[in-house]
Amino acid sequence: MTDGPLIVQSDKTLLLEVDHDQAEACRRAIAPFAELERAPEHVHTYRLTPLGLWNARAAGHDAEQVVSALLEYSRYPVPHALLVDVAETMSRFGRLQLVSHPVHGLVLHAVDRAVLEEVLRSRRTAGLVGERLDDTDVVVHPSERGHLKQVLLKLGWPAEDLAGYVDGEAHPIDLDTSSWSLRPYQQQAVDGFWHGGSGVVVLPCGAGKTLVGAGAMARSGTTTLILVTNTVSARQWRDELVKRTTLTEDEIGEYSGARKEIRPVTIATYQVLTTKRKGVYTHLELLDARDWGLVVYDEVHLLPAPIFRMTADLQARRRLGLTATLVREDGREDEVFSLIGPKRFDAPWKDIEAQGYIAPADCVEVRLTLPDRDRMLYATAEPEEKYRLAATAAGKNRVVEQLVAKHEGDPTLIIGQYLDQLEELGEHLDAPVLTGATTVTERQRLYDAFRAGEITKLVVSKVANFSIDLPEASVAIQVSGSFGSRQEEAQRLGRLLRPKGDGRTAHFYTVVARDTVDQEFAAHRQRFLAEQGYAYTIVDAEDLVTDPNG
């Protein structure tokens, strides 16, 4: 029995005691293959999953390394069955390889003949493979490369894609590093991605994922297709690329609902790609419009299902996924793995925060006791009405007012879901309201004003969740949200976590109505944030008045 920092549970969770001397070394050793599940203050929980182990295999780690890392740092003897399972799972990756054959083109090559027999017998592979060349090789139609990888992963035999990539149309792109340079972790992310060929880079919101994208583009030096969540995000990408690279405005096209430009670097929204007319995706030709050398997916965790299907046909091009979290609310993590690629780089929020690149955050839940009248109303409301009643409780306005007053002068976002509540708050606080109905121009204008410090308060609806860049927002007050989704939480926190000029702590307030479903949803939030390692406190709205410092 050693005195290591790690406890390996037989249910495949790994518990890492962070205050231990060897904790950092241990974290480094297990990070390549274990998924960090939660990172509260004392003990971080990692989990061993098949995807995690295969990610590690794809990154060149073998089972022996995994086993020895577990044995080295484990405090107690490691469950034998778990070690066997790790070795068994990892050995499944790469028994099948997709390779480029000089004569037959794309070929599925088996290192283990029995595995090939097994997968070929499965009904799922029918139609995806062609002629059997010999015992160990079978021809794969290039268009089925992605589908086959998906199917093989589902069958538990993930294929290693060694078939390489088309070079794509060359287009010189360089980083303009006269006034800035890639941070070390960004450089590592670019290197990790390029070395692996395709895959996903996981970085917290505010850690500069766009720059990792720009770095990858510069390394590729080819035409690039960038897929982003919405138009605002597209414009921000464009601005950032113009600012940080040698690319000029003319070289960057926007392919959205409003404009259909195809240029050497084209930024398209998910929405336009998934638009269907008469049951047909009308903008698919974009994918073949140029000989793209690189496809960048922003916010991979939000990638809509049809894009996966389209991506299945893009397997010959290099693909870079950028995301803050591999967790998908719909559980399609395996498709990200098989279609975009394994995780190539990952850095936990706390580490980057510790390096000073993102602001520390302080999360406070303010519990508001509803007046008796409202409680009665709530108690007798229809179940589907309850959340709305609780979320839009009138008392919240007063709490928000107090919070705003407390952070007077700091750039503050007030985030909510219900439009009338937002309108009311806007009036109450005398702050502009930004919703889905706000025009793009107006939106840009408000953002610019906010950025410039002309306005310090902005009331926003959930449009703010995605890819808007508000560099100096240091306070966020959430009054209602969509049922405690983890993703939404990450996004909202991300708004705040952009590096602050003066290293101030960011504040994230959630105002909830006590003893209602609102509070139940807040419990999810609390769990998520605490699991991410943020200081989380709960205060009563009444105390907020009496204790101005609390």
Add this chain to the structure above:
Amino acid sequence: MATFSEHLRARSDPELVDLLARRPDLANPSPSTIASLAARAGSRVSLERALTGVDASVLQVLESVVALGGDHAGGAVPAADVARAVGATGDGTARTGVEDAVTEATALALLWGDDAGLHPSPGLADVLGPYPAGLGPVVDDVPDDLAPLLAEAPPAARSVLDALTWGPPVGRRPAADAVEARRAVEWLLTRGLLARADTAHVVLPRRVGLALRDGRTHAHPETHCPHPTGTVHPETTVEAESAGAAQEIVRLVAALVHLWERTPPNVLRSGGLGVRELRRAAGALETDEGLAALVVEVAGAAGFVVDDGEDPPAFSPTVDVDAWWDTDLAARWAVLAGAWLATPRTPWVVGGRDERGELRAALDPELARPWAPRLRRAVLEILAAREPGTALTADDVLTVLRWRAPRSVPPPAAVEAILREAGHLGVLGAGALSRAGRALLEPDAGDAAAAMAAALPEPVDDVLLQGDLTGIVPGRPTPALAALLDRATRVESRGAALTVRFTAQSVEEALDSGQSADELLAELAAHARGPLPQPLEYLVRDTARRHGRLRVGSAGGYVRVEDPTLLAGLVEDPALAELGLVRLAPTVLAAQVGPAALLAALRARGLAPAAERPDGQVVLARPLVRRVPGRGRRRRGAIAGAGGPAEAPVTTTAATQRLRSLVPALRRAEALQQSGAAPGAPGAAGTPDPVAALATLREAVADGREVWLEIVGPDGAPQRRRVRPVRVDGGRVRAVDSARDAELTVAVHRIAAVTPIDPEDAPS
């Protein structure tokens, strides 16, 4: 030539004693003579029993002697021939093994030797079957010189021979359309290399078989027990996994007892535990049903749950559980492991189906097998014989068991299950016998608990509490800490460490157990490393704030008023003390007695209460109007539903009137019966008691006799009829009125009396 009985007679006394000790069935009941001993030793039953216990080396020698005996004059086989035939050539260990096996077989009186060689005991050949060592029968017309014949056999014939060489020596004759195969078989038959067994089969004669086997009876000598190597695990791993499993099984058994002490499951009529109950247990224990069955069976074997014999019977925890729980973890484990090792139960078959296709239930008395404890011990002893830390697979263990007793190989599923169970019990760790498991096999097993205590990790008394409302005990919690966490948290993950989560529900349960928020927080703080996280403290306090806000009690009735002053004084009124009045609110009193008593008491007190229905409507005191169903239309279940006004005492005038008119009718009927005025039944008392009446009717039906039946007609007027009842069923009596030559059916409730008639009284 000597005989078997002479040989026995010639044995020394100690040798005979040894034989009787080795084959106890020969001594029970005591044989009268050596001849009868010899006869008994040659009986099929005794031989079967003796063969069950021999290992593969002895069996091989026996088969070899029997197989070769057919070719040797007088059946004697020289020992050297046997050694060669089993493949033990040279002077190596194999040769010694054969010699040992011969000695063993002789000691068991399965073989006997004289100058000519070894003889099989009488009857042995029969018991070993028609094809000893897979060799065919002795056939007379086999050519003497086989070698050239075999050499010139065409390939097809050769392949037939090859297929039969190592047995079984019988083959099906090819079908008519398989021309080539048929020709090959014909070729062999005509040359005497095959013989016809029956019309459809051919057999390889023994001499041909031996020739093809190059004179051998066995391909490989099995003179020594196989020694599968298995995998060797480090001792720390074995001990840790054994200790982990031990903690888990103790926890699971305790959890099962805890589940059943509150909701004991019913015993099936067959004596087992229903599959639904097993599923419930598995759900509560968060295990699969297989493991749940093991836990249930171990708890049963330890005597912790028994059929309580109540009506209906249920499986209930016994008092032994409490004594068990008072011991330390290692001792608790030792009790369970010892019970498992010794139990004849076979938990692994639970959930399968028996030969009648019925589901085998846990705790079903049928699932006991006397061989189960022997097999458990045998399996564990095989592991115990290895280097410490050696894990063997079920196949490895079976290889050894098969060698030890080839005539009685346990089912592979049983061996697999025993290894699996031993793993769950912590007797094995990582598939290898742990020290505690080894100690368990010692004669007194006394050190098992001590060995387990040494393997258990040091208990940890602190818990790391975190802002996400989880807590982690980085090791095995001390009993006090375990009890605290058990009360106040939900377990998320078990293993070397314990991960728990605080939820509003779990904290509520801790508060339900009587702890206050401050006490709970203080206790947590005492165990916590560092300060309590703010969210946890908030959660406990917030839960305590809401805890018990709704209060529930029981009451028989209530009194409520609009005006609180009316209630003033009622609670204190000594005249109403019996009502058990409690003031719940200024306008509400609860009473321990029901509404009727309340109404009566309050009326007596001079107040004017009104009864109200659950919806608050006043039950009016106006007369209830009753109706009965009209004729010709029957309504099922027409009686007024339970509760409600119908149950109130009859006070209305209309109803009273009806009752008044009914009474004389009843009296008339009774008088009639008393006087016996009806003709034909002098002095015979009727049977007004309905049960007796029905009995009389049934007897009459059985005897075919007539009775006097007094019936109350629809108008309330009594009738008297002489009938022969035919059937009594479903509340009706069918009878034949012989005088009127009519059949009538009477509802039982209309029958006022039944009077039997002696057959002699039959009217002329």
